[in-house]
Amino acid sequence: MMGHWIIAPVVLPAVMGAFTLLVLRNTLPVARVFSTAATALLLAIALRLLWGATHEGPEVYFLGNWPAPFGIVLVLDRLSALMVALTAFLALVVQLYAIGTGWDTRGRHFHALWQFQLMGVCGAFLTGDAFNLFVFFEVLLIASYGLMIHGGGKDRLKAGVQYVAYNLVGSTLFLFGLATIYSVTGTLNMADLAAKLPGLPEGDAALIRLAGVMLLMVFAIKGALVPLHVWLPATYAQAPGPVSALFAVMTKVGAYAVIRIYTLVFPTDLPATGTLYADLLLPAALVTMAVGAVGVMGARKVQGLVAFTAVTSMGTLFAAVAQFTPGATAAALYYALHSTLAAAALFLIADLVMARRIDGTLTEARPAIAQQGLIAGLFMAGAIAAAGMPPLSGFLGKLMILDATRGLAQPLIWATILGSSFVVIIGLSRAGSLLFWKSHAAQATPVPHPAQPLAFVATGALVAGLVGLTLAAGPVSTWLAETAAELHDPAAYIAANKLGGEH
Amino acid sequence: MELLVASAVGVMTTVGLYLILRLRAFPVIVGLTMISYACNVFIFASGRVVAGLPPILSKTATGYTDPMPQALVLTAIVISFGMTAVLVMLALGAFFEAGDDRVDLDEEGRE
Numbered sequence: 139m140m141g142h143w144i145i146a147p148v149v150l151p152a153v154m155g156a157f158t159l160l161v162l163r164n165t166l167p168v169a170r171v172f173s174t175a176a177t178a179l180l181l182a183i184a185l186r187l188l189w190g191a192t193h194e195g196p197e198v199y200f201l202g203n204w205p206a207p208f209g210i211v212l213v214l215d216r217l218s219a220l221m222v223a224l225t226a227f228l229a230l231v232v233q234l235y236a237i238g239t240g241w242d243t244r245g246r247h248f249h250a251l252w253q254f255q256l257m258g259v260c261g262a263f264l265t266g267d268a269f270n271l272f273v274f275f276e277v278l279l280i281a282s283y284g285l286m287i288h289g290g291g292k293d294r295l296k297a298g299v300q301y302v303a304y305n306l307v308g309s310t311l312f313l314f315g316l317a318t319i320y321s322v323t324g325t326l327n328m329a330d331l332a333a334k335l336p337g338l339p340e341g342d343a344a345l346i347r348l349a350g351v352m353l354l355m356v357f358a359i360k361g362a363l364v365p366l367h368v369w370l371p372a373t374y375a376q377a378p379g380p381v382s383a384l385f386a387v388m389t390k391v392g393a394y395a396v397i398r399i400y401t402l403v404f405p406t407d408l409p410a411t412g413t414l415y416a417d418l419l420l421p422a423a424l425v426t427m428a429v430g431a432v433g434v435m436g437a438r439k440v441q442g443l444v445a446f447t448a449v450t451s452m453g454t455l456f457a458a459v460a461q462f463t464p465g466a467t468a469a470a471l472y473y474a475l476h477s478t479l480a481a482a483a484l485f486l487i488a489d490l491v492m493a494r495r496i497d498g499t500l501t502e503a504r505p506a507i508a509q510q511g512l513i514a515g516l517f518m519a520g521a522i523a524a525a526g527m528p529p530l531s532g533f534l535g536k537l538m539i540l541d542a543t544r545g546l547a548q549p550l551i552w553a554t555i556l557g558s559s560f561v562v563i564i565g566l567s568r569a570g571s572l573l574f575w576k577s578h579a580a581q582a583t584p585v586p587h588p589a590q591p592l593a594f595v596a597t598g599a600l601v602a603g604l605v606g607l608t609l610a611a612g613p614v615s616t617w618l619a620e621t622a623a624e625l626h627d628p629a630a631y632i633a634a635n636k637l638g639g640e641h
Numbered sequence: 642m643e644l645l646v647a648s649a650v651g652v653m654t655t656v657g658l659y660l661i662l663r664l665r666a667f668p669v670i671v672g673l674t675m676i677s678y679a680c681n682v683f684i685f686a687s688g689r690v691v692a693g694l695p696p697i698l699s700k701t702a703t704g705y706t707d708p709m710p711q712a713l714v715l716t717a718i719v720i721s722f723g724m725t726a727v728l729v730m731l732a733l734g735a736f737f738e739a740g741d742d743r744v745d746l747d748e749e750g751r752e
Binding site: 297 | 661676683684686710716717720723727
């Protein structure tokens with residue numbers, strides 16, 4: 139029994155964020171220590187929850203001890219525990235990078251915002267209530283607005299305004315969708331929705347289909363699916379490097395919400411909706427892959443290149459999710475783990491390059507940079523992982539997705555995945571050779587730059603995570619297959635909510 | 642009354658959408674506010690439109706209205722209010738940094 143530990147990933151960052159803001163706002167070294175310790179503690183709690191969810195099955199935390207569906211519930215199952223653990227690991231590593239490079243000194247309240255961001259992300263992964271999901275989306279968004287404009291500057295602020303406005307429209311759409319669901323079913327508890335929707339009167343089917351499409355659009359905005367991806371390239375390219383790296387998990391919040399809602403509430407065997415959402419999701423995912431690949435080829439700056447790599451990986455991920463079969467979901471989860479680490483690593487490497495270079499342009503060579511060899515090596519590893527080449531986990535992830543997408547649309551999916559991977563490989567190798575090889579032609583001595591060992595350790599830890607994911611691919615994919623089976627047969631999840639009132 | 646509520650939601654959403662598509666920060670913010678008003682009325686109506694009935698237990702009541710959407714709409718109002726305030730501050734910051742309030746990016750700000 140995990141008991142109150144289930145709410146700890148929400149409460150700990152909330153308390154620590156407020157504490158940092160109120161007490162430690164003028165003492166950065168102390169704030170660094172407390173904030174890093176809190177994130178490390180969050181990782182420990184997340185691993186404990188992961189162990190518990192694996193061995194004891196789904197467990198529900200009733201907030202205020204109100205029985206479901208009347209109160210709000212947090213649900214710990216394998217998927218939510220996995221995502222919380224991934225978030226905590228990524229946050230800890232990237233936070234060390236931010237400290238190592240001094241990014242947290244370039245504006246105020248970095249660590250407080252970081253903790254509030256973690257609170258929102260962990261809450262969104264844990265909640266079992268659709269309206270509460272909206273609330274946690276807003277918590278993570280409002281913290282991300284602050285982090286995105288950290289350090290200021292004209293272009294960053296302008297991109298920030300776009301990002302905020304776009305997400306506000308998304309939030310409103312989310313509310314419209316939730317209100318429609320409530321007006322039809324009278325509940326917003328996800329397990330209760332899953333129990334009630336199969337018995338829905340015929341006349342309400344059209345409304346619930348519409349509500350499902352509205353929610354899908356909201357999650358597509360979060361997950362950067364074409365045509366709703368337009369916020370991502372400018373935001374990720376303009377945000378500070380460590381913040382972009384943390385945002386790699388924010389797109390996964392969208393993917394998580396799609397997996398959760400459309401396996402639990404709107405499964406493909408639900409008569410009212412059928413395969414409607416899979417049919418919408420798959421073409422969008424394929425176009426996303428193509429658009430991302432073209433973006434990688436056409437990128438004129440390092441950050442834009444990495445941002446479009448992230449778009450391509452979201453397309454690949456959603457192509458697997460859109461199958462809605464246990465095998466494909468397991469492959470999608472493996473790829474989600476991989477692409478989060480790979481995208482974050484590339485964002486950090488891009489930031490290392492940018493800190494040493496006059497600009498991030500990819501159209502002409504610039505003189506060599508300080509610590510060029512090490513950064514080039516890291517870029518090589520990150521690019522191999524992101525493009526999906528052997529031997530790293532990107533290759534295994536894409537192989538699993540290819541294997542899981544056999545069926546009617548197989549030729550189209552395979553052609554798009556393989557084609558986009560090819561274009562991404564060309565784009566990344568072109569960028570790598572221009573950034574690191576051609577720089578020798580300039581014959582200038584590199585401008586000295588502090589070595590910042592902590593930053594390299596953090597970036598190396600992400601690459602090490604990718605290597606670990608590759609080496610442990612067997613046990614991890616077995617575990618993920620069990621997770622996917624649990625997602626596609628949510629009886630235990632629904633039973634844990636004790637809807638009958640035997641609470 | 643249903644017609645009034647429905648047309649209010651529809652008109653406010655239309656106006657809001659039109660304003661969001663403008664290029665200046667101020668119309669965009671006003672448009673977002675309009676849409677969130679429309680959304681609030683819509684949530685309120687999702688518990689069915691009834692007049693003059695109490696949402697909480699009362700000895701003299703003949704019937705009740707659904708209290709749940711009222712709680713939801715309260716949350717939604719607070720959040721959209723806070724978000725709009727953040728957006729206004731951000732737009733002001735961008736205006737003072739860049740010297741104009743256009744919401745599209747310059748050539749060098751793209752990608």
